[in-house]
Amino acid sequence: MRMGTPGFIPGRLTEAREALRIPSMSALARRLGVNASSVSRWEDGTSSPDPDALQQLAAELRVRPEFFLRPQITSARPVFFRSLSSAYVRDLAYQRVQMRWLQEVSATVQHYVDLPAVDIPDVLGSSSYRQLRDEDIERIALDLRRYWKIGEGPCVDVVALMERVGFVIGSIEMGTAKLDGLCGWSLADDRPHVLLATDKMAFARRQMDAAHEMAHALLHKHVTEEQLRTDLKHIETQAFRLASAFLLPSTTFPLEVRVPSLAALVTLKERWRVSIKAQIKRLADLNLISEDQAPHLYKLYSAKGWSKEEPLDRGRWELQQPHVLADALNLIVDAGVRSKADLLAVEFTISAGDVENLCNLPPGWFSRDRAEVVQLTPRFAERPVQSTESGAVVPFPNRSR
Incomplete structure (x- = not known):
């Protein structure tokens, strides 16, 4: 009689399958060359794979066998997606797994390195997100800028700011245009984690995507799964309003909008580093353009083909990248605390590739040897320099004469 693997965690098998977007248990069974009923029993916990099958699973799903024996990262708090209804179930499952893996990698790194302390103010107090009005969100945006001491001008790198105040940020290819980013709080360290898409590499877009996920972390930390399902549209509207108010403050941005034309907004994009489309929405939110002007600007915007790519999107600014996890892993290895193989x-x-992707490490980082610091020996013996004379003070001519 073949024995299973003690301690096998069925949810880990589902997790690894979803990470590779394998659509079903039967599809995985075909890849493994086993009966579909076997994979079904492994995933529902009725039975577990024997050691040989475990090794085969690990190889096919690109994880170590120990992956299936470690507890899953779980959270009672929801993960915030930009949309639930329009995204494919398979894509959503993939993103949830990547978020859990980001939190898992972060927890491992924090065994060795202290990440920046979480410095995120409680902007709601005893209030609920459902009680927020537009003017409350505008006030919160200005309060945040004062709290983090960034003034009321352009915030030139939201990703760097978020990492400085305690966010853990990863970036991966989402594989779909319907997902730009997601945010979730980890119960392990009470720290917000954010995943940003690399599919559309535009600086201004990443600014808004990052600020949007930051807004979720601030406004919706205690939202339940049920509230997220029922209030998704309202929750998303709040997050976008706060992100826009944070990037384009109501006290300064309007003063620079002399003529609300597309040409003027291109110039403002150069300074504020916010997309033209987001600026149009901001002008409408602040009632700086009429109800008729906003649709007109959107039509002109679309007619110019800017829905696919705006002016200044390509090559104007170097794309802002998260670096905290990458820096921490380099520190662990360079200090000799752990080797890459360890x-x-x-x-x-x-897999090494998954860790590299999540932490924004260069591909192949784990396979490269750590650089050794070589102490050079001087070719000639150094001779001490002795001063035999005192320095002379040379007076400058008086040019006033």
Whole structure:
């Protein structure tokens, strides 16, 4: 009689399958060359794979065998997606897994390195997100800028700011245009984690995407799964309003909008680093353009083909990248605390490529040897320099004469 694997966690198998977007248990069974009923029993916990099958699973799903024995990262708090109804179930499952893996990698890194302390103010107090009015969100945006001491001008790198105040940020290819980013709070360290899409590499777009997820972390930390399902549209509207108010403050941005034309908004994009489309929406929110002007500007915007790519999107600014996790892993290795091989063999149970993607490490980072610092020996013996004379003070001519 073949024995299973003690301690096998069925949810881990589902997680690994969803991470590779394998659509069903039967599809995984075909890849493994086993009966679909076997994979079904492994995923529902009725039975577990024997050691040989476990090794085969690990190889096919690109994880270490120990992956299936470690507890899953769980959270009672929801993960915030830009849309639930229009995204494919398979894409949403993939993103949820990537968020759990980001939190898992973050927790491992924090065994060795202290990440920036969480410095995120409680902007709601005893209020609920459902009680917020537009003027409340505008006030919160200005309060945040004062709290983080960034003034009321352009915020030139939202990603760097978020990492400085305690966010953990990863970036991966989402594989769909319907998802730009997601945010979730980890119960392990009470720290917000954000995943940003790399599919559309435009600086201004990433600014808004990052600010949008930051807004979720601030306004919707205690939202339940049920509230997220029933209030999704309202929750998304609030997050966009706060992101826009944070990037384009009501006290300064309107003063620079002399003529609300597309040409003027291109110039303002150069300074504020916010997309033209988002600026149009901001002008409408602040009642700086009429109800007729906004649709007209959107039509002109679309007619110019800017829905696909705006002016200044390409090559104007270097895309802002998260760096905290990458810096922490480099520190761990450079300090000799853990080698790269140790990290893969002991700490991480997902593949090297997955860790590199989530942490914004260069591809192949784990396979490269750590750089050695070589002390150069002088070719000639150094001779001490001795001063034999005192310096002379040379007076400058008086040019006033």
